[in-house]
């Protein structure tokens with residue numbers, strides 16, 4: 001029997017069409033992408049997230065000469081949040097990037113490891129959160145839940 005998994009997201013031609021609170025997250029993500037330590041990929045990624053107390057947490061990718069030791073921007077922001085604000089819920093996560101690694105019209109899409117962490121964060125806080133992904137040409141897609149980014153996930157969902 002053939003079965004299908006359907007995921008959904010909203011697409012915007014440019015992030016300046018988003019509500020102002022989301023635009024603020026995009027701006028903060030671009031700001032923090034400047035702190036990326038990315039001498040190997042030269043791909044500067046910024047992540048920002050808004051907590052239910054309205055505080056914004058940010059993170060950038062941190063690379064290492066022993067490549068797998070580095071960490072993506074999303075996980076820097078998510079793990080920092082887990083350490084410092086373990087009881088706050090995340091409302092929205094935003095990821096942006098700058099660099100030649102991807103063509104400017106290619107959707108910025110988190111790696112599998114980040115998706116797994118994004119999903120477990122959602123399960124842990126018992127509430128879905130929005131995920132905003134911004135391509136280098138401004139095209140933006142918005143998911144309502146981390147489940148959409150990792151259907152058939154390992155372990156922790158139905």
Ligand code: THU
Nearest residue numbers: 041043045061072073109110111
């Ligand atoms: N990277 C992120 O920080 N987030 C993503 O969503 C994709 C990739 C980082 C990892 C590495 O430092 C660089 O971008 C190139 O893959």
